[in-house]
Amino acid sequence: MALEGAGVGAGDEVIVPAVSWVASASAVLGVNAVPILVDIDPRTGCLDPAAVERALTPRCRAVTVVHLGSAVADLTALLKLCQRHGIPLIEDCAQAHGARFANRHVGTFGIAGTFSMQHSKLLTSGEGGAVITDDGDLARRLAHLRADGRSFGDEPPGPDQMELQETAELMGSNYCLSEFHAAILLAQLEKLEAENTTRRDNAARLDALLRELGCEPQATSPGTTARAYYTYVLGLPAPALARAPVERIAEALSAELGLTCKPMYASLNHCRLYRPETRRRFALSEAFQEAVRPRRFELPAAEAFARSHIALPHRLLLADASAMADVQRAMDKVLSHVGRL
Numbered sequence: 001m002a003l004e005g006a007g008v009g010a011g012d013e014v015i016v017p018a019v020s021w022v023a024s025a026s027a028v029l030g031v032n033a034v035p036i037l038v039d040i041d042p043r044t045g046c047l048d049p050a051a052v053e054r055a056l057t058p059r060c061r062a063v064t065v066v067h068l069g070s071a072v073a074d075l076t077a078l079l080k081l082c083q084r085h086g087i088p089l090i091e092d093c094a095q096a097h098g099a100r101f102a103n104r105h106v107g108t109f110g111i112a113g114t115f116s117m118q119h120s121k122l123l124t125s126g127e128g129g130a131v132i133t134d135d136g137d138l139a140r141r142l143a144h145l146r147a148d149g150r151s152f153g154d155e156p157p158g159p160d161q162m163e164l165q166e167t168a169e170l171m172g173s174n175y176c177l178s179e180f181h182a183a184i185l186l187a188q189l190e191k192l193e194a195e196n197t198t199r200r201d202n203a204a205r206l207d208a209l210l211r212e213l214g215c216e217p218q219a220t221s222p223g224t225t226a227r228a229y230y231t232y233v234l235g236l237p238a239p240a241l242a243r244a245p246v247e248r249i250a251e252a253l254s255a256e257l258g259l260t261c262k263p264m265y266a267s268l269n270h271c272r273l274y275r276p277e278t279r280r281r282f283a284l285s286e287a288f289q290e291a292v293r294p295r296r297f298e299l300p301a302a303e304a305f306a307r308s309h310i311a312l313p314h315r316l317l318l319a320d321a322s323a324m325a326d327v328q329r330a331m332d333k334v335l336s337h338v339g340r341l
Ligand SMILES: *Cc1c(COP(=O)(O)O)cnc(C)c1O
Pocket: 020, 021, 023, 024, 066, 092, 094, 095, 115, 116, 117, 118, 128, 129
């Protein structure tokens, strides 16, 4: 929705960070544009501004950035770069509800911020999503795109009249969030700040405990003033990774904790779910098919990140503070026996 609202369309290029959920790339394909997979900063796992600079061509019409796990991307550098090239920045905040940069909520820096309220997220109604913007024209286009070319009128509707009026400024589709889902989200929104604080405090405890074992918690960009922990992303010690692959370590830790800890997302050029060639609708031309072929991208930092990081679920961080010591003990046990995994 944000991409199309921003005017991105057929054949345009869109920068996509190489470490993310498949939707970051497939959403670009969804507007017939070309996802340009770009490498990440090895400390944060988020889009590397220098790599964006190298990937820009005159065909690029948007940069999308993901605030990944518990990190906020380098918004200072990305905004500067986008302004210099006159390209809109769209923030994917599906993993960052309530995170702040320079004391301002993420999602308010780019021309639009997108949020998922799917069941795994920090704010959830099972499924659902939202786009935010402070640009009136973009908001109006988004309203039409999400409601089959209709938007809310200025006057309240009369009896038996729809709130949505057929203004027909722009053809849309139906992406409306239901009132039931919105009600659930409004109730949860009241608890978000307190839960984010609890998760942040426990994450700080976990950082210290796991560093003692040689692990390296995910960093965030300078300028971050409040993290939001969708996942607790952790770099594993190199000596352990030399003896067992990240998948085995994640599996053993999951068994110890009784919670699913996953290896970090595979880099999008090797992601099992990212397969444009399986959809006839993308067989637009041979040139398009080659342009969107995931394996054509070289993403060494993203691949290394995937091989060395695991993601712990956010509900772990709502436990009592004392439970963080249990996580340290579990990780210690796994790392001490890594040769036998
Ligand atoms: C969950 C997620 C999405 C997709 O959200 P849906 O609501 O499932 O469409 C997109 N981007 C990121 C980074 C996500 O984590």
